[in-house]
Amino acid sequence: MSSLFASLGIAREALQAQQYALDVTQNNIANVNTAGYSRQRVTMSPGDPWVHIGYQVGIGVKIESVDSFRSRFFDHRVNDELQKQGEFAASSATLQQVEALFNEAGGAGLQASISAFFNSFSSLANAPEDISLRQQVIARGEQMGDQFRQLYEQLQAVQSQQDLAIADTVGQINYIAQRIARLNVEVQAARGSDTNILTLFDQRQQLLDQLAGLTDISYFETESGSVTVQSRQGTLLVAGDAVHAWEASQSPAGPFLEVYAEGSVITSSIQSGKLAGLLKVRDGGISAYLTALDEMAVAIVARVNQQHALGADLDGAAGGEFFIPFSPPAPGSSQGAARSMMVAVTDPSKIAAASPGAGPGSNANANLIAEIQNEPLLSGNSTNLIQSCGNLVFRIGLDTQVALDGVETQKYLLTQLQNQRDAEMGVSLDDEAVNIMKYQKAYEANARVINLIDSLTEDLLRLLGG
Numbered sequence: 001m002s003s004l005f006a007s008l009g010i011a012r013e014a015l016q017a018q019q020y021a022l023d024v025t026q027n028n029i030a031n032v033n034t035a036g037y038s039r040q041r042v043t044m045s046p047g048d049p050w051v052h053i054g055y056q057v058g059i060g061v062k063i064e065s066v067d068s069f070r071s072r073f074f075d076h077r078v079n080d081e082l083q084k085q086g087e088f089a090a091s092s093a094t095l096q097q098v099e100a101l102f103n104e105a106g107g108a109g110l111q112a113s114i115s116a117f118f119n120s121f122s123s124l125a126n127a128p129e130d131i132s133l134r135q136q137v138i139a140r141g142e143q144m145g146d147q148f149r150q151l152y153e154q155l156q157a158v159q160s161q162q163d164l165a166i167a168d169t170v171g172q173i174n175y176i177a178q179r180i181a182r183l184n185v186e187v188q189a190a191r192g193s194d195t196n197i198l199t200l201f202d203q204r205q206q207l208l209d210q211l212a213g214l215t216d217i218s219y220f221e222t223e224s225g226s227v228t229v230q231s232r233q234g235t236l237l238v239a240g241d242a243v244h245a246w247e248a249s250q251s252p253a254g255p256f257l258e259v260y261a262e263g264s265v266i267t268s269s270i271q272s273g274k275l276a277g278l279l280k281v282r283d284g285g286i287s288a289y290l291t292a293l294d295e296m297a298v299a300i301v302a303r304v305n306q307q308h309a310l311g312a313d314l315d316g317a318a319g320g321e322f323f324i325p326f327s328p329p330a331p332g333s334s335q336g337a338a339r340s341m342m343v344a345v346t347d348p349s350k351i352a353a354a355s356p357g358a359g360p361g362s363n364a365n366a367n368l369i370a371e372i373q374n375e376p377l378l379s380g381n382s383t384n385l386i387q388s389c390g391n392l393v394f395r396i397g398l399d400t401q402v403a404l405d406g407v408e409t410q411k412y413l414l415t416q417l418q419n420q421r422d423a424e425m426g427v428s429l430d431d432e433a434v435n436i437m438k439y440q441k442a443y444e445a446n447a448r449v450i451n452l453i454d455s456l457t458e459d460l461l462r463l464l465g466g
Contacts, residue, residue, distance in 0.1 A: 008457075010047075010060035011449040017044055017061050018443040024066060025435045032427040036206035038068040039427045040198055068198045074421035075205055079212040079219075081414050083272040086213035088406030090165075090277030094158060095285065095400040101154050102393050111389040113147040114300070114373065116140050121370035124353055125363035129314065134348030141322065145341040148297050152338040155286055155293075162282035163257050169214055169275045170248040170259060176211045177229065177243045180204060184226035185241045191225060215273035233269040235261045256282065277403075285399055292392045293338040296385060299377040301326050301341060304369060311352030311365030319352025319365070320344070 021042040031037040045064040104111055120140040124133045183204040190197040204227065211217055216232040222240075229238040236244045244262060251258040251265075259267045259275070267283075270276045301323040308322040324344045326337045345351060354362030378388040 008450060008453045011446045011453065013047070013060045013062065014446040015443060015450070017042075017063055018439045018446065020063055021439045022436065022443065025432050025439065028427045029429065029432050032429060036202050036209075037427070038070040038198070038202055038205075038425040040066055040068050042066055066198065068201065069425045070201065070205070071421060071424050074417065074424065075208075078414065078417050078421060079209060079217070081410055081417060082209055082212040083216050085407065085410035085414060086215075086274040087272045087277040087280075088403050088410055090274040091281050091285075092400065092403035092407050094162060094278070094281045095396070095403050097158055098155065098286065098289065099396050099400045101151060102396055104393060109393070110147050110151060111386060111393065113140075113144040114296075114385055114389060117144040118370050118373040121353075121366045124351070125366040125370065128353040128363045128366060129360050131348050134351050134353075137351055138343055138345055138348060141343040141345075144300075145323075145343060148293060148338040148341045152290060152293055155290055159256070159282050159286050162278050162286070166257050166259070166275065166278050166282070167248040169278060170246050173211065173214050173237070173275070174243065174245045176207050176214070177238050177245065180207050180211070180227065180229060180238050181241050181243045183207070184238070187225040197225075213274060215275045216271050217273075231261075231266065231269065232271060233266070235266050235269065237261075289392065289396060290338070291334070292388070292395075294334040294336065295378060296388055296392075297337040297341045298326055298334040300372075300385065301337065303372050303375070303377055307365065307369050307372060308352050310356075311368075312354045312356045312358070312362070313352050314349040314354075314360045316354075316357070316360070317350075318356065320350065322351070 021044070024040050024042050028039050043064040043066070044061050047059040047062045103109060117137075117140040120133075120137045124130070124137055127133055183200055187197060187200050187204070190200060208217070208219060208227070208229070211229070217229055217237065218232055219227050219229045221227050224240070226240050227238065228236075228240070230236045237246070238244070246266070247260040248257045249260055250256075258265050259270060259279075267279060270279060305321045305323055305325065308319045311319040313319060321344045324340070324342045326334075326340060328337075329335055351366075353366035354360060355364040358364065373385050376382055376384055378385070379391075383391065
C-alpha cells in the first residue's frame with residue numbers, strides 16, 4: 001500500500017509541476033505583445049531521493065525556479081543607445097525650428113535684407129538728389145533692422161521654450177525616479193513571497209529605459225534586489241527607496257535655469273538624453289547664433305556710421321549717424337546689438353551720399369557705403385557681411401542635419417539591439433507551442449499513471465476484502 005501511495009504522490013506532484021509549467025507558458029503567450037515583457041521559463045529538478053536499505057528511490061519532480069530570459073547585457077546596451085537617441089531627438093526638434101527662422105527661400109531672409117540695404121545706396125548713387133531713393137535707403141535700413149530684431153527675438157523665444165522644456169524634463173526624471181524607488185520596495189518585499197517578482201523586474205526595466213531617454217544614467221542592482229541609479233558623472237538619483245530629486249532653478253548668474261542636485265549645479269555634467277539635448281542647444285547652439293547676429297549688427301552699425309559721418313547731406317552738412325549707436329552692456333561685448341539695431345535718420349535729405357564740399361549731385365560717399373557689404377569686417381577681418389550671414393545659415397543647417405542624422409543612426413542601432421534583445425528575451429509563439437505540447441503530454445502521461453494506480457488500489461482492496 002505504501003509504495004502505491006508513494007507512486008500516487010509522485011504522480012500528483014508531477015501533475016502539479018506540469019500544470020504550473022503550462023500556466024507559465026500560457027502567461028507567456030498572453031503577453032506576446034506586452035511591451036517590456038521578458039519570457040519566463042520553469043526550471044524543474046528531481047525531488048530529493050528516498051533512501052531505503054542502501055538504495056535511492058526517486059520521489060518525482062519539483063519546481064526549482066521560475067526565471068525570465070532577461071539579458072543584463074542587452075538591457076544596458078539598449079539603455080545606452082536610448083540616451084543618445086533622446087539627445088539627438090531633442091536637438092533636432094529645436095534646430096529644425098531655428099532653421100525655419102533663417103529660411104532664405106524667396107529672397108526674404110537676413111542675407112537678402114543686408115544686400116537690399118547696401119544695394120539701396122548703389123541705387124541712390126545713380127540719382128543722389130532723388131528724395132524717393134533716399135526714402136528707400138531709410139526703408140531698407142529699417143527693414144534690415146526689423147529683420148535682425150525679429151530673428152533675435154525669435155531665437156530668444158526658442159531659448160525660453162527650451163527653458164520650459166528643461167524644467168518639464170527634470171520633473172519627468174524625478175517622477176520616474178520615484179516610481180523606480182517604489183518598485184525597489186516592492187521587489188524587496190516580494191522576495192520569498194508568492195508575488196511574481198519577475199513582473200516587477202520588467203516594470204522597473206521599462207522605467208529605466210524611459211529614464212535613459214531623458215538623461216544619462218548608469219545603474220546597478222544591489223544584493224537586496226533594488227537598483228541604484230546615478231548620472232554618468234556619479235550624481236545619485238535613486239538608492240533603494242530614497243529619491244535624490246533634481247531641481248531646475250533660476251541661475252543667479254544668468255537668465256536661464258540650471259539643474260541642481262543636492263544643492264550643486266550639475267548642468268554641465270549632463271552629457272546625453274533629452275535633457276542634454278535641450279541644454280546643449282539652449283546654451284551652445286542658440287547662444288552661438290545670437291552672438292553671430294550681434295557681431296554682424298555691431299559691424300554694420302559701426303562701419304556704416306563711420307562712413308556716413310565722412311560724407312555730406314543734400315544741404316552740404318556733415319553726415320551724422322545713420323544708425324543709433326550701440327551701447328555695449330560691458331566693454332568689448334556685442335550682446336544685444338541685433339535686438340537694438342534702429343535707423344537714426346528720419347529726414348531723407350540728411351543721408352550723406354556726397355563727398356564733403358562736392359555738392360548735392362555727388363555720389364562718392366553713397367558708393368563707399370554700398371561697398372561696405374564687400375569689406376572683410378568679421379571673423380578676424382577675413383569675411384564680409386554676406387559671407388558671414390551665409391556661414392551662419394550654413395552652420396545652422398549643418399547642426400540640424402547632424403542632429404537628424406544622429407536620430408536616424410540611433411533609430412537603426414536601437415532597432416538592431418531591440419531585435420536582438422527580443423530574440424533572446426521576447427516571446428516566441430513557435431517555442432511556446434512546442435512547450436504546450438511537451439507539458440501537455442507529460443500531464444496526460446501522469447494522469448494515466450494516477451488512473452492506473454487508482455485501478456491497482458481498487459484491485460488490491462478487493463483482494464484484501466475477500
